[in-house]
Every structure is written in C-alpha cells, then in structure tokens.
Amino acid sequence: MASRRRLVQPRVAVAAVFGTTVEWYDFALYGTAASLVFNKVYFPDSDPLVGTILAYGTFAIGFLARPLGGAYFGEKGDTQGRKKVLVATLLLMGLATTAIGLLPTYGQIGVAAPVLLTLLRFVQGFAAGGEKTGALIILFENAPPKWRGLLTSLPAIGTGTGTLLSTGVFALCTGLLSDDAFLAWGWRIPFLLSAVLTLFGLWVRRSLDETAEFKESGAPAPRERTGTWRQRLARTRFVEAWRRYPKEMMIVIGAGAAENAGYYIFGTFSVAYAEDRGLSTAALLSGISIAAAVKLVTVPAFGALSDRVGRRGVSIGGALVLLLAAWPFFWIVEGGSTALIWVALLVTLGIGQSAILGSQPAFFAELFDTKVRFSAVGVANNIGTVLTGGLAPMLATALLLWFDHSVAGVVVFIALMSGLTAGTVFLAKETRPVTDSAERAAAPAPMSG
Template sequence: MQLADTPTRPPRKDLIKAFTAALSGTSLEWYDFAAYSVASALVFGDLFFPSQDPLSGTLLAFSTYAVGYLSRPLGGFVFGRLGDVLGRKQVLVTTLLLTGIATVLIGLLPTHGQVGSLGAVLLVTLRFAQGVGIGGEWGGAVLLSSEFGSDKQRGFWASAAQIGPPAGNLLANGVLAALAALLSTQQFMAWGWRIAFLLSAVLVIFGLWIRVRLEETPVFQQLKREGEQSSAPLREVFTREPRALLAAILSRVGPDVLYALFTVFVLTYATKELGLPQSWAVAGVMLGSTCQLALIPAAGWLSDRWGRRRVYALGAVGGAVWPFLFFPLIGGGSAPMLVVGVVVGLLWHSLMYGPQGAFVSEQFSPRLRYTGCSLAYTLAGVIGGALAPLLFTSLFAYFDSWIAPACYLFGTCVVTLAGLAISPRAARAE
C-alpha cells in the first residue's frame, strides 16, 4: 500500500477534532513532566526521600533521572504494536488513561512520614507507569492528526503533537506559580503541591471526551477493510524497514538535545556561571515556549510548501551554529540578551520540531507507522533527551568552558542531518 492522500477526505470538523485530540494528549505528557521535575526539586526530597533513609535517596535519583525515560521504550514496543494491529484511536484512549491516572495518583500518595519507604516505592512505580503511557502516546498522536489530513497538509496537521511540550510547560509553570503566590510555604509543602497533579484530571477528561467521540483514522480504516494490517509489526519494522527506523531515530536526536540546552541547562548556567537571577532565565524559557505555540505549527505548514527536509535541515544547521554565538553574547551577564538568546534557540528548535511528526511518520509504510513512530520517539529519547542535561553539566564541569557543551550539541545536530540524508522516503520529504 502506497503512502497516499487520505482515502476519503473527512469533514474539516473532524480534522480539527483530531488536531485537538493529539494536542491534548501530548500537552498532558509535558504538563506531567514539568510538574514532576519541579516537585522533585521542591518537595519530593523532603516528603518521600528523606536523607536519613538511604533506600529512599537511591529511589529519588532513579525515579528522577531514569525511570520516566527507561520505561518509554516499553510503551513504544507494546502500544506501537497494538496501534498497528487494533487501531490508533483505541490505543490512544488507553495511553491517555494510563498517563493521566498515574499522574492523579501521584497527587494522592501517602508520604514517607505516613507509610515510610512504601511512599517512595509507589512514587517510582507511578513514574514508571507514566513513562509507559508516554512511550505509546506520541506516535499515535502524530498519526491521529496527520492521517485525517491529506499529503499536502500533513506537516501542519501532524504538528499538533509537537505543540505539547511548550503548551504543557507553560501550563505546569503557570499552575505552580499561581500556587506559590496564593499559598504559604507550609501550605504548599503540606498539600498545595498535590493540586498540580490532581488538576491533570481536567486534561484527561477533556482528552477522553475528544478521543472517544472521534472516528478511527481513514488510513487505518482502509487498512482494515483491505486486510493489510500487520500481525507482527515489531518484527517487520526491524526486518523490512530498518533504514527508515534509523533515519527517524537520528533525525530526532538533535532537537531533543537542543531543547535540553535551552530549557534545562541554560537555567543552571545563567545562575551559577553568570550570576543572573533565575527569573530571567525562566522568563526566556517561558517567552520562547509561548512563541513556539505559533512557530511549531508554522514550521509544519512551511514544510508542506518548502519540503520537510529543507525546513528540518535549516533548523538543524541553525541549532548547531547558534550556541557558538549565544554563549559569547551572554558572557557579559546581560539578562536581556539571555532572554533573546533562548528565544532564538527555541526558534531553531521549532524549525525541526514542527515538521518532525510528518517526517518521521512518512518514513514508514502505513501498516507499520504506529510501531515505527513509537520506536523512533522512545529510542531517540533515551539517547538524546534523557542524557542531554547530565552530559551538558558534566562537560561544562570537566572542561570549565561552554565550548564543550556547544560542541556536543553541534555533533547531535550533525547526527540529525545524517538522519535526514539517509531517509528512504526522501523524495516525499524534500
């Protein structure tokens, strides 16, 4: 079966519903990620992992840096396969429920003071469940929106899943900032932090309402009618489309590392190395994320006209070069330049991230798309996003220079360009 226009063009209202359904799921994912990261820094250490308990201390490090990422490939393997066998919609309802329920339950957990180390064990378990659900979410979210559109508009519609990171980050930071402003420190530590996790139920309910009412994608309906579903999509991806999988994985590494530099490492660098107030670095990240709400779908739209690889490659080249300009520009401790630099960095990220959903999905034949997309997303996340913050910090500490982190990012952007170059369906992504 060839990659073709949607068999039956759905009404525009279905396209909008699919776009919203994809956006809501990935927004929930990144809302959970941001809320968990902040809570880990502010409250989890005291409430679940007291220093006098060595077991809890180990679990804290494991849950914060490993579990959420290491469990994602499991979700990609399990739900990616089911998405190609059972359908996109059914699996996406399950992944949304799994991620959402795990997040809400974190807000209800008993602390170490109430149940001892059991509280930490339960927290790690729920973090693991979050990762499994997230691992199966992205590939399906991309397909849910893109397979309702036509080939000529796939870049724009597939960008719905890509708006999730800035939307989720903005929402989580907004909720946490409001809680911090309205509550005393004692109130926030006692119960206020729980509200951030319990509020994710609103996103879950909204996402379910949209997804349950949505029809299965036209592409999968045609696969089902013609009996072309794969009975072993995992095996087929590795044996029949390994080049597509490699290209998709490599293409994702650079954007993940670039995002980590300009949303995570920059916060530490600005405060500890430049002596700037963290509020300025946070302002840059928040302003850049706000701009990305428009820049990401715009980049997806642009890829429909200029070509997927051209727009993606432009972002990769810009992302590779920009750190070598960014760090000298902020070296004098200019807070406004820090904000501008972060915003520009996230602009280059948007040029890669906007076309990414369409580019990755187009590498795989329709009958293997969910599995291929999920594997590419989760495996690239482990070698890219999961390691990037630690590597940036370690390289800077070892060499005592920003040049080492900049070279690391440069190398990962080159890896992304290599992925674009070897893509087997390059003619469709020019």
C-alpha cells in the first residue's frame, strides 16, 4: 500500500482541481447573479429586498438538490468507480449553466422564466453534490498518508479559483457595460462562457485512471435492483454508511457549519447588504476576488498544517476567526473604505474559512472506509451544506428585514454556526495518521472499546 502512494501523479491533481474550478465557476455565478440580476429580471414585481429573498430561494434550491446528488453519484462512485462520476458531474453542470445564460426573462415568457431558472438551479445542485466529493476522494486515495491534508485540500483551490473567475468576470462586465446593458444582456456572458470551460474540463478529465484503492476494495458491482423500493434503498451505500457510521455522519454534517455559512454570508450576502445600504458593490466584488486569489495559497497551507498538528485544531481555529470577525466585518462594510473591506474579506475568507476548508476534506475522508466513503462524505457533507450554507443568504436577508435592516441577527447566526463547528470538531477524535517513529513513540495507546 505504501509503495504505490509515493507521489500523486500531476495529471490526477490537475484533473481534480481544474474540473472543480469549472464546476464552482458555474455554481458561484448563480450566487452573484442572485444578488445583482435575478431579483430584477426574474422577480421584477416584488419589493427589491423581497425580490432578493425570492432570488436566494432559487439559489437555495441548488443546495437542496445536493444531498440527492451526493446519494446518487455516491452510489455510482462506490460501485462503478470515481472517474465516471467526475466526468458526468462536470458535463451536467456545464449544460445547466449554459442553459441559464440562454434563458428568457420574466418579461419575455412570464412565470415560466423563474420556474425554469429554479429547475436549472436544481440540476446545478444535483451535479455539485457529486463533484467536490469525487475530486477530494480521488486525491485522497492516491495520497501518501502524511500528505493527505495538503492534497485533499487541492479541490478547494478549485472552488476558490472558480469563485475568483466568476466574480472577476462579473466585475469586468459591470465595469465595462452600462447598468442598462448589463441588465439587458451583459449578465449572460459569464454563463455562456461556461460552455467553453466545460469542454476543456472534460478533455482534461478524460485521461484519469481509477484509483488503486477502489480497485483493491473489490470494485463492487451495483446492488441488486430486485425487491421493493424500500429493499433497494436499504441496499444502497449511503444507507449502509448511516447504519455503520452514524456518529461520523453527524460529525461531517455539523463540522462544516462555520465554513458554509461564513462563505455565503461574507462572500455572497454581503453584496446584497451593500446594495440595500445604497453602497457601492465594487469594493466587495473586487475584495472577494482578491480573497479568492489568496485562498489559492492559504487553503493548501492550512491543509499542510493539518498534516503536522492535526485536523481538529486548525478547523476550530478557523471557526473562532469567523466568530470574532463577524461584527467588525459589517461595521467595515458600512464604513465604505475599500482597503478595510479588502482586509475584512482576507481575514474572513482568506484565513477563517480557508483554515476550515483546508483541514476538513482529509478529516472527513479518514472517517470512513473505501466501500462507503464516496456515499458517506457526499451525503453527509451536502446535508450540512444545505442546512448551514445554502439557506444562509436567504436567512440572512430575512433576518435583515426582521431586525429592521440591522445586521445583529446575521451576526448571531454566524456566531451559532461557528460554535456548532467548534463544538462538533472538539468532540470528535483526531483522524490524522501518526506517520513517523517519534510520533508513534509519543502517541498514547488506543483506548479499548
């Protein structure tokens, strides 16, 4: 086992990271468009803030689809192989995103427009449910144990790069076009660009090999299709994972709360908040792009740190940073200083979120064995993302209305999510492998039972 894991082949890392970049470019586009465009072109008859809530509702639909995608693609990944899933999810996401770029507006086809928008967002979420999990697992199963934290953090670089690209393209379009031109047709450009990126991503991934660990596990055939739907459901890998690893599944659901909520509050909702305050969104959009670029370094750095000091400490530290930065962040946004807004985004997204994002992929994968790993991580992580991330922008906007445009409720929400992450990870056991003789000599004996 150790001999075959001397080094991850560069093409594996490139295929995992670039494919995730394309997928998250597509997925993140929707979040930015929901803040700036969809509330106007698909929900034009509503109050502006109510329209934003409705737009975020369709945004959340994509997250509701992610556990279903995690279960479906997890079953395929655990029974038919990791590579097939990585190709299928990329293709599905690209088709849905390109279709959004071609979708008529409410003014052109009426209520069918938001209905179709919601359907396409659901397809995006279904594809995303299998993508990131597949990318981290294919790297995990090719990685030496002492490098798992670093290497499994690389797909998160793809999410950061995708966010950087999507926000950057939107910022470019809003900067070069008039408001009327951008709202009429300019917003479609980033979505249509997805078609080109998807074709290149498929070309990169076509040469991937199946992981040796999956092959050594016996490459199980798909479960029998006979019996009632309840009997077939009971034979699926994600049900098996719940049966064998109930505690670990709950850990995965809760551990990512601060990272999920933090990203969508600081990186998505903050844009709508600035608009509601009558502030320029340019500083936030450019700052989010800068933070995404910094994350290309900080995420793997924190992943590597988790290989040295453990997954738990790095993750808890990131949650505490988000907790402490929440109130100052919105105070800085209201102040309007571009430099301070950039600093605030670097602290929240470049440090706090990155610490969690870099340390948790290996932590999650190490909790499960090969035969259920894809399904277990895919389902549990996506459930957590729905509960603590996908609903965050809509909930934050509703809290803004509830508290008469004060961010007090939003800050409390971030505090609760940060506490959930810190508490869940604190109660979990460390999963980082002991990799050298000095560590083994110092490690306590395993507890019985």
